[in-house]
Amino acid sequence: MIGSGQRILLVGDERKYFLKAGNGTFSTDKGIIGLDGIVGAEPGDVIRSHNGSEFTILLPKAPDFFEYAKRSGAPMLPRDIGLVIACTGMNRNDSVLDAGTGTGIAAIYFGGIAQNVTTCEVRPDFARIAEANIRDAGLATNVEVLASDVLEIHGSYDIVHFDMTLNPDHIRHAHSVLKPGGYLACYTPFIEYLFMVMDEAEPLFSELKSVECIEREMSRTKRGTRPSTRVGHTGYLTIARK
């Protein structure tokens, strides 16, 4: 049952809205919606605007937060986050250390899977944005946002994930807080940082692997089918196992 203040996705015929249930109204091109009418509904229920247009109420999932959440910068793409999850085998028993949080998208993905996530963001303003996004995702109970330097975080983790400017200290620190068999995943957009990560991780870790993930979208129209004329490079991912 959806509570007041809860983040929901309202899906009309052609458009989607990322809203909060509760007080007030929201105007769409298909009429006005009373947000209090969403409180108490179940996901999948249909609500009508003042002129009778139907909207389905959904709970947003991680891809919706990537699409609609307030950003503090360019978040890591879902495909790269998926590669982290795949290469580390992240599951419900895992304890995850994540830095830098940024918008919090990776933390939202990880928080929906892992037992608990500690995510570090040195910029307090970014940490606040991420914290709000994570709370909206219903993950406040198992995802902790810390406005601090990850080098100051100690403990014992199954997975450490870095999406930030890295130096050799970070690689050594990750090794020190990982459990045996645990995974380090470093996301680096630039080749120079990829080299540093590979060189630092090589003597410390086993099963070192660096990959680039290229995603090509296929376009299918009446004229014909072809790969998209754009293919984004995002970055390199290095996976190292302790």
Add this chain to the structure above:
Amino acid sequence: MIGSGQRILLVGDERKYFLKAGNGTFSTDKGIIGLDGIVGAEPGDVIRSHNGSEFTILLPKAPDFFEYAKRSGAPMLPRDIGLVIACTGMNRNDSVLDAGTGTGIAAIYFGGIAQNVTTCEVRPDFARIAEANIRDAGLATNVEVLASDVLEIHGSYDIVHFDMTLNPDHIRHAHSVLKPGGYLACYTPFIEYLFMVMDEAEPLFSELKSVECIEREMSRTKRGTRPSTRVGHTGYLTIARK
């Protein structure tokens, strides 16, 4: 605490072994290991072979099952499974329908994340192999392997995943068993099947997207750094949201 018959990963200096705790011994190039000595140990504990070589006892994670589990064919690659997880935002609240199971690797990944997974494999011999792998992964409680045609499975799912030869009936069936906002993910190695999936899904679903995931491994040696001279195509992934 590791029980008798439980699947473990034994990690020596240079090699890893995918074994079961319990009776008997196992010979490595660093000496003989008594498998009964693993029973009662904790993950991370160290065990010694008869000549004193040390091995760390770990619980295998999903990537280890991809690497070591008994196969009934070529399983979907972790990078493609990761893309399914990323594009569907799979999390601990999800109910997942998966077909065809094959070796069970995707089901093991999904089972470590989702609330429950029903996975269908028409070949009974393949279903038995997958069931053993899933049991070894400790997922017997929330992953059910059915040796049946997925078209005969009804219910209500958050995510439907297909890695099998598809026809239009499968796309329509997936739509009928998905909850509002739920995702269909179809993995198709060949372009002809990609076209069929795109054409069938287009009028039924929203947020249709077809992508190819290309992973390039970076090789770094004393001679220099370069992308691997091999880059595998595996297949196309179509994601459709109800």
Add this chain to the structure above:
Amino acid sequence: MIGSGQRILLVGDERKYFLKAGNGTFSTDKGIIGLDGIVGAEPGDVIRSHNGSEFTILLPKAPDFFEYAKRSGAPMLPRDIGLVIACTGMNRNDSVLDAGTGTGIAAIYFGGIAQNVTTCEVRPDFARIAEANIRDAGLATNVEVLASDVLEIHGSYDIVHFDMTLNPDHIRHAHSVLKPGGYLACYTPFIEYLFMVMDEAEPLFSELKSVECIEREMSRTKRGTRPSTRVGHTGYLTIARK
């Protein structure tokens, strides 16, 4: 020695200009240039604007025509033209049949290499633009532009190149006009046409090969080095040898 009306490239400190030697003046942000002063010069000579800025006079090469020539549509990219040249081994002894001409860029590339090029463009307005570009490239003597359907062209060619909407007749016609050992090169942006070309060419030709050429530009800045975030798909190239 550069003649009146000849196409030249004028290269200043920061900008390039694609001009014709002859009457009149041309204004740049570094002063006014008398175009008659270019007549009689040699490529590599330096000319000064009215305020003393220096410009080097060059003869444009094929990449300059791709960059600066008047277009009738999106021309084939140099990288794809290069792949045609590479896969066919185009050289000074070859007789080439090309269709559709479009802007004439491929014909300019081929004309600078082959003994003679016949290029067909069904749209008379496009053919006129291409003819002007080819004349500007100094290739009027060995490149003939025909405003006609390539199916009406007979003769005996070492290489046939198609960059146009194709049907099975085109593949059979190419086979009929090729010398033994000659090459057909078909450029097809869409997968459906790629399939048609592969299917028609397979029983007629030997050494059939279809490829996609992906070019990634590397970006190197103070922040670091990375592949460009854009990678264009242009099309598929099928090479078939008679």
Add this chain to the structure above:
Amino acid sequence: MIGSGQRILLVGDERKYFLKAGNGTFSTDKGIIGLDGIVGAEPGDVIRSHNGSEFTILLPKAPDFFEYAKRSGAPMLPRDIGLVIACTGMNRNDSVLDAGTGTGIAAIYFGGIAQNVTTCEVRPDFARIAEANIRDAGLATNVEVLASDVLEIHGSYDIVHFDMTLNPDHIRHAHSVLKPGGYLACYTPFIEYLFMVMDEAEPLFSELKSVECIEREMSRTKRGTRPSTRVGHTGYLTIARK
């Protein structure tokens, strides 16, 4: 008319042979061929083996030398050579300086196009192999193989092409021997050399561009159509214009 000792390609139903016209016989699985019967023939003529099987006589083109010529190492791939030709607009008026020759495949491609090619190979044994290949390609008149260090070669060139281990001296030397508007093309398999070339060329040249060329072959069988599961990285190409 084919002369004695001339390199030819003999094409049977299923196989091709890279032979020399002249004395002796050659045994195929379709019978024995008298090589003296090829002398005096024209390209395209058909010759019969002792048991009546037909073979077409062709003059080999550059791709055939890539396929069949004696190698001294892994030659640059045709697709990369094509990219050099495309990015430099190489044509019949060009004077080309090439180093290191290796097997001579790039020199054979360039020699079929440019007015003259000087190609440098420091290893005398490699230079001899390349010289024989170039003579077989009928390019002895406009391609000169020098068993020397390219830094010792002076003159004035339209295009300089390097496929060898490079240092900053090579980039500066290339600049000194290029005509205004001329192009330097450097092929570097490893990222570290790519960086060096980009850094050295940037202050000296204009229009600097570094690309990676990825070629994907499409496989079409009865099971379906898909990109090849192999895609080779070969190297990075940097093009700089004086």
